[in-house]
Amino acid sequence: MTVEQTLKKLQHTARQKSVPDASRHLTWKLPDDLATEDAKFIVLDRADCDLKDQLIAELASDLRFEHMGEPEKAVLRFVADASLRRAANHVSAFIEQYARVVEEHTIVFTTFHLDLPERLEFGGVKLLPLEDELVPDVPELANIPDCGGYLMTSCQGTDYGLMEARARQVARRALGLLRVGMQMEFRYHRRQLRFRLGDTYVIADKQVGSQQRDDIAYTAPLHRDVLDRVLGRAVTRLPVLPQKKGLIKQAQLALDWINRSLVASEPLIAMLYQFFALEAMLGDTAEGLKSHQLAFRRTMLGHLVDGGWPAPESIYGQYDKIRSAAVHGSEAPVISPKAASLFESDVIQTVEQCLTFATANDLTTRAQVRRALAGHQNVQVVLEHLQARDPEWANFVPSTT
Numbered sequence: 001m002t003v004e005q006t007l008k009k010l011q012h013t014a015r016q017k018s019v020p021d022a023s024r025h026l027t028w029k030l031p032d033d034l035a036t037e038d039a040k041f042i043v044l045d046r047a048d049c050d051l052k053d054q055l056i057a058e059l060a061s062d063l064r065f066e067h068m069g070e071p072e073k074a075v076l077r078f079v080a081d082a083s084l085r086r087a088a089n090h091v092s093a094f095i096e097q098y099a100r101v102v103e104e105h106t107i108v109f110t111t112f113h114l115d116l117p118e119r120l121e122f123g124g125v126k127l128l129p130l131e132d133e134l135v136p137d138v139p140e141l142a143n144i145p146d147c148g149g150y151l152m153t154s155c156q157g158t159d160y161g162l163m164e165a166r167a168r169q170v171a172r173r174a175l176g177l178l179r180v181g182m183q184m185e186f187r188y189h190r191r192q193l194r195f196r197l198g199d200t201y202v203i204a205d206k207q208v209g210s211q212q213r214d215d216i217a218y219t220a221p222l223h224r225d226v227l228d229r230v231l232g233r234a235v236t237r238l239p240v241l242p243q244k245k246g247l248i249k250q251a252q253l254a255l256d257w258i259n260r261s262l263v264a265s266e267p268l269i270a271m272l273y274q275f276f277a278l279e280a281m282l283g284d285t286a287e288g289l290k291s292h293q294l295a296f297r298r299t300m301l302g303h304l305v306d307g308g309w310p311a312p313e314s315i316y317g318q319y320d321k322i323r324s325a326a327v328h329g330s331e332a333p334v335i336s337p338k339a340a341s342l343f344e345s346d347v348i349q350t351v352e353q354c355l356t357f358a359t360a361n362d363l364t365t366r367a368q369v370r371r372a373l374a375g376h377q378n379v380q381v382v383l384e385h386l387q388a389r390d391p392e393w394a395n396f397v398p399s400t401t
Contacts (some may be wrong), residue, residue: 003058007078010051014082014099025049028076032216034084042080043292052079064099067158074098077151100158106205107167108136109151111175116149125174136205147198153176158197163324164211171197186347214265233353235348247355254280254351258344267340268322268332272348274340275323278315281354284401285372291319293399298350299384300373305353312386314343367401374398 001009026044029035044052055075059065069075072262074094110150111127119134120127128150132372135141135150151174155167157358179193197212235255243249253275259274282297295312301311326332354369363369373379386393 003062006055006058007094009225010055011082014079015086019212030080034080042083063102063157066162069099102156104156105203106152107155108202109171110144110147110200111149111151112146112196112198114148116197123174126153129149136202136207140200142207150315164201190278208311236350247358247366250280250366251355261344266334267337270340271322271343272326272337278347283352291316292396299355302354305356312344371400374400
C-alpha cells in the first residue's frame with residue numbers, strides 16, 4: 001500500500017468506535033493546541049496501532065517522507081486530527097505538509113588502498129583517479145594521506161544523511177564485487193584486497209560530509225574501583241582456561257560470541273553473534289533452536305533472578321527476521337546500531353542470570369537449566385504474563401528436554 005492509501009485507512013479507523021482489546025492499545029496525551037476540557041487524550045485500539053506502525057514503516061521507505069525526524073509524532077497527530085475534526089479530510093493536509101520533492105545527486109567517496117591510474121566504470125559506479133576532472137573541487141578532498149582515488153555514484157532522496165547511507169551501501173557492494181572478482185583471478189595477495197571507502201564524501205559537488213568509521217576505537221580508562229565492580233559479576237568469575245564440558249563450557253562459548261559482537265563494526269553481524277551466544281546458553285539443537293523456547297527461558301530467568309519482566313519480543317520477534325533469514329540464505333533486514341546494542345545488553349544479562357540461577361540451584365549443564373526452568377513453580381505466572389502481552393503464546397508449551 002502507498003502512504004496515501006494507509007493514511008485514508010487510518011483516518012477511517014480513527015473515526016470508528018474503538019474495539020476494546022487488552023492485547024494492544026495506546027493512550028496518547030494530546031498537544032495543547034488540540035486538547036480541550038473534554039478531550040485530553042486519545043486511545044488507539046489494536047487496529048489503529050497496527051495501521052500506525054504500518055504507516056510509519058511506509059513513511060520511512062517512501063523517499064518523499066524520509067526526512068521526517070519523528071514520524072510517530074506526526075502520525076499520532078494525524079490520528080488525533082482525524083478523530084477530533086471529523087468534517088475535514090486530513091490526508092491531503094498531511095501530504096502537503098510532509099511530502100518533499102525527491103532530489104537526485106552524484107556523491108563522491110574517498111577510497112583507500114586502491115591505486116587508480118585511470119577512470120574505470122562498472123555496475124553504476126565510477127572509480128576516479130586523484131586528478132580526474134569529475135572530482136569535486138573542494139578542499140576537503142585534497143591532500144588526504146593514503147587516499148588513492150575516489151568512487152562516484154548517484155543517490156536519491158530528501159535526507160542527505162540517508163542518501164549518503166544508501167549510496168555508501170551501493171559503493172561498498174561495488175567494491176565487494178570487485179574484490180571477489182580480483183581474488184578469482186589469483187593475481188592479488190589477500191592483503192591487497194583490503195581496499196575500502198574513506199570517511200569523507202561530497203554530495204551534489206558541494207555538500208561535504210564525513211562518516212566516522214565503524215571500527216574506530218576509543219581509549220577506555222580502567223581503575224581499581226571499576227575492576228572491583230566488574231569482578232563482582234558472575235560472567236567475570238568464569239575460569240580463563242577452556243573447559244571441556246558442562247554449563248561453564250557453554251558460558252565460555254557464549255562469552256566468545258559476545259566478545260565478537262562487541263568488536264564487530266556491522267550491527268547485523270553483531271546481532272547474529274548475540275543470537276549464537278544466546279543459543280549457546282539456552283538453546284537445544286534437538287528442538288531446532290525454536291525462538292519461543294529461547295524467549296520463554298530468557299523471560300523465566302529475568303523473572304526468577306532479578307524479579308523483572310524482560311521483553312520477549314526482542315528474541316522471537318527478531319529471530320526469524322534476522323537470525324534465521326541470514327543463516328538460511330534470505331535477505332536480512334537493516335539493523336540499527338541502537339537495536340544491536342540493546343539486544344547485546346539483554347543477551348549479556350541473560351548469560352549473567354543463567355549462571356546465577358545455575359549456581360543457586362546446583363545446576364551444571366544446559367539440560368539441567370532447561371528442565372529446572374520448565375518445571376519451576378512460577379511457570380504459570382510467566383506464561384500468563386506472556387499471553388497477556390501477545391495472544392501468540394496461548395498454545396505454547398515449555399520444552400522439558
